[in-house]
Amino acid sequence: MDSAVRINDVSFFYADDDPDDDDASIEVVSNPSEITQVFRGISTELPVGMMSVVGQNGIGKSTLLLLASGRLFPHEGTIEVLGTDTSKFADAAFDPELEAERNRLVSFVYQNMEFESEAPVRELMEFVLENGYHETKPIGxxxxxxxxxxxxxxLSLKTQQLAKxxxxxxxxxxxxxxxxxxIMMDEPVFALEEPQKDRVFAYLLGFSRSQGVPIYYSAHNLELTQKYSDYMLLFSKTGDFKIGTTKELFTREEIEAAYQAPMDSLYSRDMLYRDHLLRSYGAGG
Ligand SMILES: Nc1ncnc2c1ncn2[C@@H]1O[C@H](COP(=O)(O)OP(=O)(O)OP(=O)(O)O)[C@@H](O)[C@H]1O
Ligand SMILES: [Mg+2]
Structure with missing residues (x-):
């Protein structure tokens, strides 16, 4: 397996219970009960290909993607993205050049996206392609x-006029x-209709394979992850995880062992989670 990201003996914790507090990681913590240890001493390699990140709520899917994309930084250990140590990007939030270098290496589609623009979508698409980093601009x-x-x-609407x-x-x-x-994406399709999810993921899979661009995404919808990934990162309930081809990991035995629940019950949980997200972020469409 070729690897795109190397995770070397990484530990990470959140030093606050408040998920909205961006400064949580730099606070001095006096009370150990305020620490949420998410990873302790993990080492692994993430593959070149389309990989789904799967596991129960709160197990660490988003955190892993944020670490692997240089949006969060390990407290111990190192993470290399295509050979670049992400610690280089620690100040990206304050340094536009560094931020651009990081984004060129790895971009991140956040779950809770907010996006306001003056320009309509068609113009934005042209702008992003023009100013982006494709070596040869893909025609069409x-x-x-x-x-x-x-x-x-x-196309003719501004982003703030769009439905979710x-x-x-x-x-x-x-x-x-x-x-x-x-490219990494956190729950990228939760607000879409079912047939749209299929079309978007089918396109992403084709893009990842034809362009050789690794795409990692978290998703609660197990059916989709089975259909649209070459690799899976499967968290077990204990917080350990396995990485393998979707073919070898997406078996009833592996999934039930990871979730410690019957496979059929997991499909209905997908639906509940989607409803929960839509309620949190507003109506779909
Ligand atoms: N900003 C934050 N501050 C404090 N704790 C956090 C923060 N973000 C996440 N956590 C905690 O870290 C752990 C891992 O969270 P994470 O969001 O990575 O899980 P997840 O698998 O993506 O969950 P979900 O399925 O709900 O998307 C959880 O216990 C969560 O409560
Ligand atoms: Mg998450």
């Missing part, structure tokens, strides 16, 4: 994305137009 990519992601009706599902599809389109060497 914009038109292809409009079709695959059903963006026709969104439209915005989600537009943002995924931007991430492909941008041309980073790796």
């Amino acid at each position: 990519l914009i038109e292809e994305l409009i079709e695959a992601f059903e963006l026709e009706s969104a 599902g439209q915005l989600q599809r537009a943002i995924i389109a931007f991430s492909l137009l941008y041309g980073s060497r790796i």
Whole structure:
């Protein structure tokens, strides 16, 4: 297995219970009960390909992706993305050049996206492609994305005018137009209708394979992850995880061992989680 990301003996904790507090990691913690240890001494390699990150709520999927993309930083150990140590990007939030270098290496589609623009979606797509990092600008990519992601009706609208599902599809389109060497996505399709999820993921899988761009995403929908990933990172209930091809890891035995629950009950939980996300972030469409 070729690797795109190396995780070397990494430990990470959140030093606060408040998930909205961005400064949590730099606080001095006097009370150990305020620490949420998410990873302790993990070492692994993440593959070149499309990989789904799967496991029960709160197990660490988002945190792992944020670490692997240089948006969070380990307290111990190191993470290399295509050979670059992410500690280099610790100040990216304050240094636009560093931020651009990081984003060129790896972009991140956040779960709770907010995006306001003056320009309409079509113009943004052209801008992102023009100013992004594809070495040769892929001809016809914009038109292809409009079709695959059903963006026709969104093209003349500003992002703040879009329905949640439209915005989600537009943002995924931007991430492909941008041309980073790796793309990571946290719950990228929760607001989409079922057939749209299939179309978007089918496109992403084709893109990842044809362009050789690793795409890692977390998703609660097990059916989709089975259909649309080459590799899986499967968290077990204990917080350990396995990485393997989807073919070898997506078996009833492995999934039930990881979740410690019957497979059939997990499909209904997907639906509950989707409802929960839609309630948190507003209506779909
Ligand atoms: N900003 C934060 N501050 C404090 N604790 C956090 C923060 N973000 C996450 N946590 C905690 O870290 C652990 C891992 O959370 P994470 O969001 O990575 O899990 P997840 O698998 O993505 O969950 P979900 O399925 O809900 O998306 C959880 O216990 C969570 O409560
Ligand atoms: Mg998450």
